Amino acid sequence: MKPAAILTDIEGTTTPIAFVHRVLFPYARARMAAFVASGHAALAEVPEPKLETLLGWMDRDEKITALKTIQGIIWEEGYRTGEITAELYDDVPPALRRWARAGLRLFVYSSGSVPAQKLLFGHTKAGDLTGLFQAYFDTRVGPKREAASYAAIARGVNVPPEELLFLSDMEAELDAARAAGLQTCQLVRAEDGTAASARHATAADFDELARKFGLPHG
Template structure:
């Protein structure tokens, strides 16, 4: 039986609509002003160096429009969201079943981690400033696309190694069947979150849960 839980965010802990109707538009709306104010700062400058072309803002907007999972874009978005959360303009959405389950697993000694296409910074911000309070401390790790693409088995093998775990000891939760396929190929256990509110369709290839209360996971008895 798996002893650890690795979870996706969008469509799994958090409504897809929150990402696409709140976070993404906020980052796009604030992009120009943010770059004018912060482009010379080390974190921002480092991300911008990875953006091709002379017109960095235009390239970032093109990536946004195409929903490209480019690491420098995710880094810039994460920094914009950091400012938004700090100013109280944003709060991280979680489905009502998520926080109680995460707290219960953590209290039972289950190591928890996140793997999302959003940057590590964005992940931490969402859980730190969530509607259910600060949940950042429940997680032992936050993994993003620096580990690899979410539909490639190698990424999950890297995460397990970085976490000091055997893949078979990890249960991966996601709404996307192709991500679950990759995790299973790497040796992880899997569960597909099929939330009616997000219109997710069960793939038939993985165990299914409608919310975190149905996730097939029992902490090991001491």
């Protein structure tokens, strides 16, 4: 069935993994001590010792909502000052624009906070893409490796699961989406060294994905 809507992951799907680990994480880490010293309200969800806890979560790349919220707050300054410009794979912006023009409903689901997602898509080298998406979801809707999260998103956007295509580079996330009845496709980006799944459709980029699923393509 041709999908009526697309739900996309970010890291490794629309955005190079290297950008997240080479730019975003170091930027937040370098400013974390000052953020903790500020006593920001977002720290209320972080147990003591707060700095050590946050840095430990970062070292283990934990998908903890409080950490993702704080990282997003720190990144906001970097985007605002121009120190950070989001990187997307070259095929992504034109594909998203084509799909939106064709009437496909576009959504984002990432472990990064919703504000961080909007900052990323709002400050790309291809311009502000936030208006292409109808809704954004983070781990407040549930973990990305649990089928219930995808079922909740499908209900929330009023799209039958079988008409919603989920894009990710992570097989475990695709498994969870499939269990909820969604269509799935794994992005196997050569520069990221992603191992191709044997259980899901795969594509090297958004153009190949579009051809496989009957979507507008370049």
